[in-house]
Amino acid sequence: xxxxxxxxxxxxVAALVIAASLVTPFAVGALWLRLALLxxxxxxRTVAPLATNRAIxxxxxAEVTDTLLAQVDEKAIEDELxxxxxILGAGVHGYVQQLVAKLLLTSQFEQLWTAATVQSHQALxxxxxxxxxxxxxxxxxxxxxxxxxxARARDTLAAAGLHVFDRVEPGLVQERFTIVRPGAxxxxxxxxxxxxxxxxxxxxxxxxxxxxALAISRxxxxxxxxxxxxxxxxxxxxxxxxVAGRSYYLHSVVGPDVPHPAAxxxxxxxxxxxxxxxxxxxxxxxxxxxxxxxxxPSRAAVRLRSxxxxxxxxxxxxxxxxxxxxxxxxxxxxxxxxxxVVVGLLFLVTAGGLTWxxxxxxxxxVAIGLGAIEILAREQ
Numbered sequence: 001x002x003x004x005x006x007x008x009x010x011x012x013v014a015a016l017v018i019a020a021s022l023v024t025p026f027a028v029g030a031l032w033l034r035l036a037l038l039x040x041x042x043x044x045r046t047v048a049p050l051a052t053n054r055a056i057x058x059x060x061x062a063e064v065t066d067t068l069l070a071q072v073d074e075k076a077i078e079d080e081l082x083x084x085x086x087i088l089g090a091g092v093h094g095y096v097q098q099l100v101a102k103l104l105l106t107s108q109f110e111q112l113w114t115a116a117t118v119q120s121h122q123a124l125x126x127x128x129x130x131x132x133x134x135x136x137x138x139x140x141x142x143x144x145x146x147x148x149x150x151a152r153a154r155d156t157l158a159a160a161g162l163h164v165f166d167r168v169e170p171g172l173v174q175e176r177f178t179i180v181r182p183g184a185x186x187x188x189x190x191x192x193x194x195x196x197x198x199x200x201x202x203x204x205x206x207x208x209x210x211x212x213a214l215a216i217s218r219x220x221x222x223x224x225x226x227x228x229x230x231x232x233x234x235x236x237x238x239x240x241x242x243v244a245g246r247s248y249y250l251h252s253v254v255g256p257d258v259p260h261p262a263a264x265x266x267x268x269x270x271x272x273x274x275x276x277x278x279x280x281x282x283x284x285x286x287x288x289x290x291x292x293x294x295x296x297p298s299r300a301a302v303r304l305r306s307x308x309x310x311x312x313x314x315x316x317x318x319x320x321x322x323x324x325x326x327x328x329x330x331x332x333x334x335x336x337x338x339x340x341v342v343v344g345l346l347f348l349v350t351a352g353g354l355t356w357x358x359x360x361x362x363x364x365x366v367a368i369g370l371g372a373i374e375i376l377a378r379e380q
Contacts, residue, residue: 020209021230027202051113059262140182231285238278
């Protein structure tokens with residue numbers, strides 16, 4: 001009976017690790033949704049650098065130029081350009097767009113872009129939550145309103161000698177840079193609402209499943225190996241979903257009206273932290289896998305542990321002035337290891353923003369905790 005129960009027990013532990021690995025990509029995505037995408041400060045800080053992105057600048061310049069030229073009479077343009085003489089050397093559209101692009105390469109546009117981004121984020125959150133808002137476009141889409149950019153471009157053109165656009169009223173111009181079409185909003189609203197609700201449940205479930213697998217395992221080193229592999233797989237799944245999401249965004253969310261280079265730049269910038277989080281998940285998995293290998297019975301691992309423990313133990317004894325050992329830590333060594341690893345994972349999952357510095361700090365903290373356990377649990 002005992003022989004039959006052991007494979008069944010192993011399958012239970014394996015099932016817990018697999019379930020945790022499958023939950024992890026969605027847990028990371030839900031946390032990113034709550035802490036980054038739906039957070040105005042984080043979103044604006046993430047998207048603000050797009051004001052200097054060439055694809056965005058080119059797309060906005062083309063949109064503003066088309067808008068301005070559509071608001072004036074062709075004959076008036078010809079008369080105005082005729083007085084300017086041969087200095088143009090290019091077509092009307094090209095000359096105007098060139099002047100507008102110069103404006104977009106200044107700090108003024110960065111300020112205008114940031115203000116417009118704040119409004120577009122408020123509209124996005126309202127649309128995803130099913131609330132009414134004046135910031136949402138009349139057709140139900142979420143856009144970056146370019147009216148203020150049009151106004152500044154009009155003044156810039158006037159300073160360059162083109163006064164034909166002076167009568168254009170930016171407040172009456174509904175020129176917008178679409179980031180989400182209405183149809184995509186309807187489809188995304190329910191999924192976003194569900195993930196936002198589960199942004200606490202999913203991470204807790206992932207940690208609980210990994211922790212339970214380690215707690216009940218009779219071979220925790222092997223379970224730690226499997227957990228490391230599971231985290232790597234979870235990170236890879238997340239990265240694949242991010243890549244697949246780009247294609248979906250380009251073809252179904254923004255559509256053909258926005259140039260693909262600009263839409264790609266926007267998408268890649270918005271999901272930058274999410275992609276970063278999935279990479280960190282992979283690195284955490286590799287770290288766990290490596291730690292489990294170093295804890296194994298191989299000759300190299302045993303020798304490395306022995307040398308490291310001997311040196312660290314001697315340093316600790318010398319610093320304290322006596323032998324640093326604890327019988328209680330020795331008796332509970334396995335449980336304490338599990339607690340340290342789980343606390344480290346919990347801290348990473350619930351962190352407001354994952355960075356390389358934070359990963360190194362948490363990794364160092366876990367390593368120090370595990371090292372302290374081994375020093376205190378040394379044999380007499």
